[in-house]
Amino acid sequence: MRYGYWAPVFGGWLRNVPDEGMEASWSYMSRLVRRSEEIGYDLTLIAELTMNDTKGRDAPALDAWSTAAGLAAVTRSIELMVAVRPNFHQPALFAKQAANIDQMSGGRLALNVVSSWWADEATSYGLQFDKHDDRYARTSEWLKVVDGLWREPRFSFEGRYYRTENAILEPKPASKPRPVIYAGGESEAAKTLISTQCDAYVMHGDSPEVIGEKIADMRERRERAGGPPMQFGMAAYAIVRDSEAEARREVERITDMGGKPPPGFDNFEQWLSGTELEREMKIQEYSVTNRGLRPRLIGTPEQIREKVEAYQAAGLDLLLLQFSPQYEEMERFSAQVIRPETRARPQNAAA
Numbered sequence: 001m002r003y004g005y006w007a008p009v010f011g012g013w014l015r016n017v018p019d020e021g022m023e024a025s026w027s028y029m030s031r032l033v034r035r036s037e038e039i040g041y042d043l044t045l046i047a048e049l050t051m052n053d054t055k056g057r058d059a060p061a062l063d064a065w066s067t068a069a070g071l072a073a074v075t076r077s078i079e080l081m082v083a084v085r086p087n088f089h090q091p092a093l094f095a096k097q098a099a100n101i102d103q104m105s106g107g108r109l110a111l112n113v114v115s116s117w118w119a120d121e122a123t124s125y126g127l128q129f130d131k132h133d134d135r136y137a138r139t140s141e142w143l144k145v146v147d148g149l150w151r152e153p154r155f156s157f158e159g160r161y162y163r164t165e166n167a168i169l170e171p172k173p174a175s176k177p178r179p180v181i182y183a184g185g186e187s188e189a190a191k192t193l194i195s196t197q198c199d200a201y202v203m204h205g206d207s208p209e210v211i212g213e214k215i216a217d218m219r220e221r222r223e224r225a226g227g228p229p230m231q232f233g234m235a236a237y238a239i240v241r242d243s244e245a246e247a248r249r250e251v252e253r254i255t256d257m258g259g260k261p262p263p264g265f266d267n268f269e270q271w272l273s274g275t276e277l278e279r280e281m282k283i284q285e286y287s288v289t290n291r292g293l294r295p296r297l298i299g300t301p302e303q304i305r306e307k308v309e310a311y312q313a314a315g316l317d318l319l320l321l322q323f324s325p326q327y328e329e330m331e332r333f334s335a336q337v338i339r340p341e342t343r344a345r346p347q348n349a350a351a
Contacts, residue, residue, distance in 0.1 A: 004043030005321045009062040010054040013289050013322040014254050021325040024060040032327050037078045039334040048083035051121050072105035081110040086142035087128050095149040099173045107174035113183040115139045136189040143197050150178045195221035200231035204291040212314030233318035237292030240336050247298045255287045292322050301336035
């Protein structure tokens with residue numbers, strides 16, 4: 001299993017805990033990601049939203065791509081999976097920008113292509129927001145342009161959304177044949193796109209049984225499309241404690257809304273209406289982003305390692321973890337689950 005984590009670009013992952021002790025700042029981010037390389041993490045996912053979906057739209061949120069460029073310069077080994085939304089980026093110019101960041105990192109850039117869901121965010125920035133299946137049609141063309149520019153000496157394209165004429169992109173990305181392209185989605189349009197144009201499928205959190213079914217479905221689609229084997233990742237919120245009772249108390253703390261939903265819940269209905277989810281989403285689950293509580297990576301180190309083994313058996317390659325507070329809990333998880341033989345001593349996050 002590879003271990004990744006969500007970079008805290010929004011200052012946390014809990015919609016009903018206002019201050020998680022992990023500010024949305026370059027200082028905190030760079031310190032945390034550099035430390036993560038030292039304690040066994042393979043990848044960080046840098047989400048892209050211009051407004052803060054977790055803490056409320058008025059709260060700070062770091063820009064994904066300038067943050068990624070900074071991290072490329074100050075890290076050595078960690079894979080940088082950076083989210084990108086096609087309706088926010090002209091594809092030819094984006095391909096140039098991303099190729100440069102991949103060169104800066106020595107070939108450690110990866111994309112997480114997201115076909116958007118937040119209509120208010122797009123319209124507030126004066127950007128196009130398409131209907132659901134149109135978003136995936138746009139994404140398909142967008143990927144063709146980016147991939148063509150990364151691979152071809154000159155690239156021309158004529159489509160419904162985008163056009164290039166003998167475009168040149170040099171230098172190419174350091175990653176060969178291209179940076180890995182991850183994407184997620186549960187609709188038929190999303191699965192068709194991912195199985196034919198992407199390299200890896202990332203899922204919201206769920207049980208090993210449900211994840212295994214999704215992996216089997218995508219493998220079959222990929223085989224029909226004639227592509228190489230895919231990678232599979234899943235989001236999960238992790239709580240590791242010395243006892244089950246301690247872990248349960250932490251779950252109660254992070255899901256307690258105190259009678260009134262806080263600002264981070266403002267977008268709940270819009271998020272549901274902008275997606276095609278396969279299973280009902282409960283508002284209590286929404287207190288933690290990305291359905292992070294469903295995998296139940298909660299309990300003692302032994303219980304969590306047993307659950308990780310179940311996901312491996314189901315075909316999962318990558319866990320995309322969330323923690324709160326990030327620095328301290330990331331250290332604890334590494335010491336007790338990823339590398340228990342080292343028993344790494346947590347460092348002060350301010351050090």
